[in-house]
Amino acid sequence: MAQVLGPDGAVVGAGFLVGEDVLLTCAHVVRAAGAGPGEQVRPAFPNVAGAPLVEGDVLAEPWREHDGEDVAVVRPARTVPGTAALPRGSPEGCRGHQVRSFGAGTIRNTATSTGTPPRGEPPVSPPSETTVLSNGQGALDLVKTAETTDVNGNGKTDTGDTIQWKLTVANQGTITVTDIKVNDPTAGEVTCPRTSLAPGGTMTCTTKPHTVTTDDAQRGKVVNTATAAGNGATSPEATATVKVEPEPVAPGKPAAPEPTGILARTGTAVLTVAGIAGALLIIGGLTLALTRRRRNH
Known part of the structure; x- marks a missing residue:
């Protein structure tokens, strides 16, 4: 068994050696590796200690796209020591065994037929089965x-x-x-x-x-x-x-309180009193001067 690697080294699928230099995999695996017929992919053999990475050519002739039969054949550039081809069996005795399919998916349909005879139990035919590829879908x-x-x-x-x-x-x-x-x-x-x-x-x-x-x-x-x-x-x-933490609000300079009440009028009251006092002094001075002048005459 082999792994098929993508351009970034991630495993995108699997394949099987069916000959010394023939690797069988799926077309959708090759596409996931960023390649196609006539291009190259990198198979890896994780079950063989120290197995080197090799390049493999994707053969164009046996290629079958993933929305059809989904088949790809890869020919590694060289044989990796310690690997062996998967034994191929015979189709004899394979009928009647259940299998699982991965990739495009399949639809299996099984049916029987029966009827009503003139007498006796109704006969039932052996089951008839057919399997076809489904189009499948990506999700x-x-x-x-x-x-x-x-x-x-x-x-x-x-x-x-x-x-x-x-x-x-x-x-x-x-x-x-x-x-x-x-x-x-x-x-x-x-x-x-x-x-x-x-x-x-x-x-x-x-x-x-x-x-x-x-x-x-x-x-x-x-x-x-x-x-x-x-x-x-x-x-x-x-x-x-x-x-995200909100930005702290910068402390601002507190506004000076507006003067209120009696203190707010203190400055104005002082100026008013001073003005009146000054006026009285001037008037008093003038009166005193006039009085002295009259006495002298």
Whole structure:
């Protein structure tokens, strides 16, 4: 048994050696590895200690697309020591055994017939069964998480700190989903390791870090919503929310209290009294001067 690796080294599917240099796998596995007929994939043999990674050519002639028979044949560049071809059996005695199919999926239909005879028990025919490939469907799921970095080291998530978004895309359907893109209006451009996922496959996509702004602090949180879509399959919206500490309010200079009551009129009253006193002194001085002048005459 072999693993088929994607461009990032993640396992995207399995295959079986049916000859020294012939690996049998599925077309949807090769597509999930980012390759196709006439291109190369990387098989790995985890059950053989120290087995090296090898390149394998995807043969064009026996290729059958994933929405049809879903067959791919890979020819490894060299034989890996310690590996052996899977023994091939005979179709004799295989009828009547149950099997499980993974990939495009199948539909199995079983029926019997009966009738009413003139007498006796109604006869029942042996069951008749047919199995056909179904078209299947892809079903994408998206999980969004956030990791924060405390840039200023104050133990809080606040202005100037950064948020790194991680988006995990999974194919929960029965066929490979291609042309996968993640739309994240808040974070902007999303980088994914590949553009297709086989059934059961997952991948983690990333974005540029988001720096918490003053507006984020005023709102008290950063909310990010994204979706994943590809050849007819769209995930539900995935949302991640990061709470942000509000900015502290700077202390302002207290306003001087407006004067009220008697004290408010003190200055005006003093000036009024002083004015009256001055006027009286002037009048008194003039009167005294006139009186002395009359006496002298």
